[in-house]
Amino acid sequence: MxxxxxxxxxxxxxxxxxxxxxxxxxxxxxxxxxxxxxxxxxxxxxxxxxxxxxxxxxxxxxxxxxxxGGVNEDDCLEVIDAMYTKGVSSVLDYSVEGKETEAHFDGAMEKTLKIIRFSDDRNAMPIAVFKPTGFGRFGLYHKINEGKTLTETEQEEWSRVVARYDAVCKLGLEKDVEILIDAEHSWIQDAVDNLVTEMMRKYNKSTTIVYNTLQMYRHDRMDFLKSQHELGKKEGFYLGYKIVRGAYMEIEHERALEKDYPTPICESKLATDENFNASAKYILDNLSDISIFVGTHNELSSYMVMDLMREKEIKITDNRVWFGQLYGMSDNISFNLADKGYNVAKYVPFGPVKDxxxxxxxxxxxxxxxxxxxxxxxxxxxxxxxxxxxxx
Known part of the structure; x- marks a missing residue:
């Protein structure tokens, strides 16, 4: 081949x-x-x-x-422009973590809105991203996840979180910039999922703008994907998913042990690989309803997606299929895929050095x-x- x-x-x-x-x-x-x-x-x-x-x-x-890429958006331009000369797009990722005040949440939203506007006249930046805990307090997501009743103050706080998501997704639709929403720890992910589905329901009516993230080292994610597909078909909205293997495995195992519940993580690396590949295949089988961003540094999974696209006669330039890797890693995947004409984007973290x-x-x-x-x-x-x- x-x-x-x-x-x-x-x-x-x-x-x-x-x-x-x-x-x-x-x-x-x-x-x-x-x-x-x-x-x-x-x-x-x-x-x-x-x-x-x-x-x-x-x-x-x-x-x-x-x-x-740099300490701010303008600082990243040299990296963005250089990569785009080789066909690799950029997803600017404001990577300031661990802040928990309303001012920081508003700041992260404003930064994301600024990136979307910054992307508007740049073909090199067709996608934006944000992290749920960048827009709202971890403990608030957790309380909602557990089905606990919010106080009046917390309800107002949650309304502000919803408004931040809404502002970003609305501008994404207006500017035709796709919005990737990162995954979080399993014990707050249901709250995130429900809110992201609400954004898909609202903004994915005619095309896919909003993408959720599936961590496929979780053994329940295939069932979730299928149930969301049924919901999307029933209610008439498109779905978008970034699929990744996952980022919090050790923490997930430790918490499951500490709290005495079954780990949400697949039993082995092989099971995770199979789950990841199964999700990619399912989405490519249903590309008329679901768009995919394949976030992986795994060469075999990348080859598999390429093979499936060939078998299904999906054009390599089809905007419903993107490959993505982190800036500074797996350049052999990113630049060789782009050289062949596939849609490829690098996640480009930026922000003040200490933050x-x-x-x-x-x-x-x-x-x-x-x-x-x-x-x-x-x-x-x-x-x-x-x-x-x-x-x-």
Whole structure:
């Protein structure tokens, strides 16, 4: 098959990276591959920032610039424009985490609205994203999730959360910018799901604007997808889903053990892979009703989706099918898919250096725990360095 090994092409994968940037990437992934170094490094970094030590310059020149587009939207433009010359779009992701005040929630909404307007005249930015806990308090989602009665103050607070979602989805429809809404921990996800479904019901009447996120390491997500499909067909609205494997596995297991309930996570990595692939197949089988954003760094799943598109004669430019990876990772998937003409977008985190550090620390810890991910990155970087040495 013509593209059966396209992800091995490092010349295309790293075409935007200078030798200096390749060396930096190799240094970072070597660090991330060592769990002890990640633990020490994150502790020291957190301490240095809290103590207001002058470390932002070092962070900016290393881990920040590799995994983030910049400190604000304008700062990201160089990265956005460069990637788009190679056919890779950008999803600007305001990655400030852990803030819990109404002012911060309003600020995150305004930032998202600004990104949508910023995207309006840029073909390179057809999609925006936000995190539910960026728009509302975790404890409030949790109370709703458990079916508890809200106080009058909490009802007003929830109304403001709903209004933030609504403002972003409404502008997305007006500007024709698709809105991806990230997933959260399982014990608040039902509250998120219900609100996102409400947004789909309202704004996905003629096309797919609003996308929910399915973490397929949860064994109940296929049933949820099918039930939502039935609802969408019955009520006459389109569905959109970003499918990912998942981001909170260890926390989910620990909480299930602590609270003595069955873990929501699949029994094995293989079961998660099968669940992920099954969700992709189900959506592609029902593409007339459901759009998909395939969020994966897994090459086999990417090849599988490509094969299914070929079998079903789905055009590679069909806007109902997108592939996505994180900026700074899996360039071999992103740029080789784009080179073939597929719809590809990189999640590009941005924000003030000290505010984005919790995100970067989580990213480092996740990479450390994903078997083979950093090893694959290092192998590809070394292969490209060797290739460049051989080019006269």
């Amino acid at each position: 013509e593209d059966s090994r396209i992800f091995d092409n490092t010349k295309i994968a790293f075409q935007l990276k200078s030798n200096r940037e390749l060396n930096r990437a190799r240094f970072l992934f070597n660090m991330i591959s060592n769990a002890t170094l990640v633990k020490i490094g994150t502790a020291l970094t957190t301490f240095a920032i809290k103590a207001h030590l002058p470390v932002e310059g070092i962070i900016r020149a290393t881990v920040f610039d590799h995994f983030c 984005v550090m919790p995100y970067l620390i989580r990213r480092a810890e996740e990479n450390t725990s994903v078997a083979g991910q950093t090893g694959r990155e290092l192998m590809l970087i070394n292969k490209e360095k060797f290739r460049r040495k051989g080019v006269k």
